[in-house]
Amino acid sequence: MIQGVQIDLISADRLERMTKMEKIRLIIDDVMEGNIVVLEKGLTPDEQSGLIELTMQKITPDGFSGIEMETYAAKDASSSGGGLFGKLFGKKVSATRMTVIGPANQMKTIKKDKDLISAWVSSR
Amino acid sequence: MNFFIRTRKRLSKFLNAFFKKRQSRIGIYGPPNAGKTTLSNRIVRDWTGDALGPVSEIPHETRRARRKEGITISNQNGNTVTIDIVDTPGVTTKIDYQEFIEYGMEKDDAIKRAREATEGVAEAMHWLREDIDGVIYMLDATLDPFTQVNIMLVGIIESRDLPVIIVANKIDLPDASASAIRKAFPQHPVIPVSGLEGNNMEELYEKMLEYFG
Numbered sequence A: 001m002i003q004g005v006q007i008d009l010i011s012a013d014r015l016e017r018m019t020k021m022e023k024i025r026l027i028i029d030d031v032m033e034g035n036i037v038v039l040e041k042g043l044t045p046d047e048q049s050g051l052i053e054l055t056m057q058k059i060t061p062d063g064f065s066g067i068e069m070e071t072y073a074a075k076d077a078s079s080s081g082g083g084l085f086g087k088l089f090g091k092k093v094s095a096t097r098m099t100v101i102g103p104a105n106q107m108k109t110i111k112k113d114k115d116l117i118s119a120w121v122s123s124r
Numbered sequence B: 001m002n003f004f005i006r007t008r009k010r011l012s013k014f015l016n017a018f019f020k021k022r023q024s025r026i027g028i029y030g031p032p033n034a035g036k037t038t039l040s041n042r043i044v045r046d047w048t049g050d051a052l053g054p055v056s057e058i059p060h061e062t063r064r065a066r067r068k069e070g071i072t073i074s075n076q077n078g079n080t081v082t083i084d085i086v087d088t089p090g091v092t093t094k095i096d097y098q099e100f101i102e103y104g105m106e107k108d109d110a111i112k113r114a115r116e117a118t119e120g121v122a123e124a125m126h127w128l129r130e131d132i133d134g135v136i137y138m139l140d141a142t143l144d145p146f147t148q149v150n151i152m153l154v155g156i157i158e159s160r161d162l163p164v165i166i167v168a169n170k171i172d173l174p175d176a177s178a179s180a181i182r183k184a185f186p187q188h189p190v191i192p193v194s195g196l197e198g199n200n201m202e203e204l205y206e207k208m209l210e211y212f213g
């Protein structure tokens, strides 16, 4: 299904220490390598706006075709993954939405099953 | 002309420019193909007789923002508002030229359209950040409104504290649902219209007078 795809988890703590541009860069660089980025805490509207703009700059014919995003309410993440981030980072799941960002051409698989990411991560 | 008069003239010109409230720029935003240009054309035609830009069933027809200045909307009670209408490129997080080939375009043209479309999206975001004073957010009412782009864009607009009217477009089509859109965005007024056929435009104009006046 999503074999060979790397999923990178970014904790709320780490996100809080990063600047807007650092976050956007990290996401784009990661996604352009074909990876999926899971943010424990959602991006601010301003960061989302910047992410859309940089994404557009990076699109090339037959190369990168953009990103797909999904946000999950925190309660979904904890109920399906048994405290997904709690387990991984040893703390309470943030009240803000967990955000999953991936390359547009790979996110279709993930969108089909909303629990896929959580399940996959928590089974590791 | 002596120095005093010249200085006074220059000063009053400066003060005029400074105190004259510039017209609100109302951005028509939304995903590709929602009917933004169709609606912009109708608004501009209804109040000035002109049009703004070409319309197409192929997404990303608008790849540059276009502004029509000084559109005065009024009602029978004598309320008026003068605004600029800015038709913007549809916003998305992904563009693949293959999609345009599926519409029958040649590869070279499709690649060019995709490149211009990416610039258009960035331009739309830029206008929103710098130059827009109010928003008409357009949705195709036959589609699910709960997309990431819609949620994100409405969130960005809200974070800028801009007045926003949501338009549920294409209500001439049988499977259009304004109530699905109301459910998705209960915090904003939702006006069902058909930009193509001109249905319910009066309600939209009333709301524009109220929100952008």
Ligand SMILES: Nc1nc2c(ncn2[C@@H]2O[C@H](COP(=O)(O)OP(=O)(O)OP(=O)(O)O)[C@@H](O)[C@H]2O)c(=O)[nH]1
Binding pocket: B031, B032, B033, B034, B035, B036, B037, B038, B039, B054, B055, B056, B057, B058, B059, B060, B061, B062, B063, B088, B089, B090, B091, B169, B170, B171, B172, B173, B193, B194, B195, B196, B197
């Ligand atoms: N049935 C119906 N079709 C509409 C309506 N408004 C627009 N359309 C059609 O939808 C398609 C897209 O319309 P546009 O006005 O080009 O949409 P847009 O939002 O400007 O699209 P982009 O510029 O590509 O982002 C065209 O085929 C229009 O004829 C409507 O009210 N009803």
Ligand SMILES: [Mg+2]
Binding pocket: B036, B037, B038, B054, B055, B061, B062, B087, B088, B089, B090
């Ligand atoms: Mg258009």
